[in-house]
Amino acid sequence: MKLVVTGGAGFIGSNFVRHVLARHPRYTIRNLDKLTYSGNLHTLQDVKDRRHTFVRGDIGDRRRVQEALKGTDAIVHFAAESHVDRSILDSTAFIKTNVLGTQCLLDAARHAGVKRFVLVSTDEVYGSAPTGEKFTEESLIAPNSPYAASKAGADLLARAYFRTYRFPVIITRCTNNYGPYQYPEKFVPLIISRAVKGESIPVYGDGLQIRDWIHVMDHCSGLDAVLHQGRDGEIYNLGAGNEWTNLEIARRILQLVGKSDSLLTYVQDRPGHDRRYALNSDKAEKELGWGPQITLEDGLKQTVDWYLSNDEWIRRVTARTYRAYYRQQYDQRASTMKKVLTRGGKK
Ligand code: NAD
Ligand code: TYD
Numbered sequence: 001m002k003l004v005v006t007g008g009a010g011f012i013g014s015n016f017v018r019h020v021l022a023r024h025p026r027y028t029i030r031n032l033d034k035l036t037y038s039g040n041l042h043t044l045q046d047v048k049d050r051r052h053t054f055v056r057g058d059i060g061d062r063r064r065v066q067e068a069l070k071g072t073d074a075i076v077h078f079a080a081e082s083h084v085d086r087s088i089l090d091s092t093a094f095i096k097t098n099v100l101g102t103q104c105l106l107d108a109a110r111h112a113g114v115k116r117f118v119l120v121s122t123d124e125v126y127g128s129a130p131t132g133e134k135f136t137e138e139s140l141i142a143p144n145s146p147y148a149a150s151k152a153g154a155d156l157l158a159r160a161y162f163r164t165y166r167f168p169v170i171i172t173r174c175t176n177n178y179g180p181y182q183y184p185e186k187f188v189p190l191i192i193s194r195a196v197k198g199e200s201i202p203v204y205g206d207g208l209q210i211r212d213w214i215h216v217m218d219h220c221s222g223l224d225a226v227l228h229q230g231r232d233g234e235i236y237n238l239g240a241g242n243e244w245t246n247l248e249i250a251r252r253i254l255q256l257v258g259k260s261d262s263l264l265t266y267v268q269d270r271p272g273h274d275r276r277y278a279l280n281s282d283k284a285e286k287e288l289g290w291g292p293q294i295t296l297e298d299g300l301k302q303t304v305d306w307y308l309s310n311d312e313w314i315r316r317v318t319a320r321t322y323r324a325y326y327r328q329q330y331d332q333r334a335s336t337m338k339k340v341l342t343r344g345g346k347k
Contacts, residue, residue, distance in 0.1 A: 001027045004072045004114075006059050006105065007079030008032070009039035011182040012120070012216055014047075016076060019220040021049045032068045033079060034058045034097075038183045040317045059101035065108040074116035075109055076223060077102065080154075083185055084124075084147045088271060091146035098150035103157055110167045117169045118227055121155040123212070123239065124148035125173060128274040136280045137173075137235040144272045162233040170230040172223060174238040175279055178299065179216030180306040184314055188213075188300075191250055192307040193314055195257040205269030207247035210276040214240035215299035218292035225288040239279030240292040249300075256304040 003020065007013040008031035020027055028051045033039045035056055044054065057064035059079045069075075079101065081087065081094045102119070109117050126135040127142035141156075143149040161167040178188040191201050222238040230236060244252075251261055284290045294302075307314065 002030070002071055002073045003027055004030045004032060004069060004075045006032045006075065006077045007039065009035055009041060009043055009054070010078060010082070011038070011043075011179075011186075012177055012219060013076075013078035014043045014181050015179065015216045016078070016220045016223060017044070017047060017052060019217065019224065021047065021052060023224065027051065029053070030055055030068055030072070032057050032059065032065070036081070036093075038082065038185075042313060042316045043181050058097075059105045060096060062104055062108060065105055066112070069108050069112040069114065072109075072112060072114050074118070074227060075105070075114055076118045076120065076227060077105060078120045079105075080120075080151065081147070083183075084145045085185070085270065087145055087147035087150070091150065094146055094150040095153075098147075099153040099157070102154035106157060106161050106167070106169075110161065110165060115168060116227065116232075117158070117167065118223060118230070119154060119158040119169060119171045120223065121158075121171050121173045121235075122148070122151050123173050123175045123237070123277050123279050124274065125152040125155055126277075129276045129278040131276070134239075134278045134280040135237065137237055137283055144274055148274075159233075159235075166232075168232040170226055170232060171235045172226055172238055173235060173279070174219050174222065175212035175214050175240060175277055177216045177219050178213055179303050180310070181313070182216070184318060187246065188249070188253065188303065189307060189314075191253045192257060192304055195254055195259045195263060196308065196311075198259070198263070200265040201250055201254070201263045202267045203246060203250060203264050204267060204273060207250070207264070207266065208245045209273060210243050210245055210278070211249070212239050212277055212279060213242045213244060213249065213296055213299075214238070214292055215294040215303075218294050221293070222284060222288075222290050225284070225290040229288050231287070236284045236288070237279040237281045238284055238290070239281040240296075241281075242296045243276075243278060244296070252300060253304060256301060257308070 125141045143152040158169040184193045
């Protein structure tokens, strides 16, 4: 199979690249990634296999995408802006990449005759789960953050491409991932990387929000099952049934790092913060025979060990800091604004 993976220099995509190369000896992967702040070639440094080729490019760049898709059998689409907090600060890049980029990719894939398109969506499209309830694939979607809304846009577009064009799309909605190579702005690696330095751990609001934590390799095996056994036009929830509050997760990690709970610092809550995510994954279990294999206890320990022995990776991927990223974004916006104002003035 000739596979295109988008966003394969990011957290889940890079783990999926390793998974496919190890599991499917006859597959080739073309990895299309823009290398934004969260994508980094250091993340792929150990991937030496010639069956993997890297192409730098934006999924919204039609020509680049058409070129990258030549001869492709299937696509697993990870590329996205992925951090809720950033989407609250400015959702522009989220709409550009997650909605318009996905539309560009879907169109190019349809015209290239791609036979399978797996869209990696998220449980966040459902919004917050009421106590005692778990979302099924039939549940209504009600995204609460600009990130979740942009993912819902992509998710619905993919669904429409199946309905309208019979383009063979499958949608997956997974819960919160943790594991190696996650950019340290996300909760789990943020706790580890700050705790080792003895820095405070920001806990949003009361810290009692619940997430269902899945190890990234369990997500990858779910995507593999969907890619090979999933049915066109279907949605598959991929959850782990590991519901924990943020405080519980933070305390467990601090214990593993050997640091005290006194590092936990309550800070102002995230606006629109979803209280709970919870998925019913019976469909994936019944149809695909898929289920998570890694317990939270083992997975967290392995993840903490990985971060502790890969501080060089953390140093390298954060070298292009948040500040540099935002400066670039805001400079661009400021200069566009200036042009508009000048033009307006002349009129
Ligand atoms: P990530 O931020 O680590 O990686 C995203 C990757 O996409 C990066 O390599 C980045 O360079 C690339 N990218 C961004 N914009 C691009 C563009 N315009 N063109 C090409 N490449 C671009 O994110 P992640 O956590 O690995 O998430 C991957 C996917 O999985 C996303 O679609 C996300 O919504 C979804 N997802 C994530 C989780 C989670 O817990 N992390 C859970 C469910 C679903
Ligand atoms: P995050 O990793 O950003 O994932 P998501 O928002 O997609 O679930 O956050 C996980 C949870 O941890 C979420 O409830 C927000 C919370 N959180 C904190 O309390 N402090 C932090 O510094 C971060 C980044 C997240």
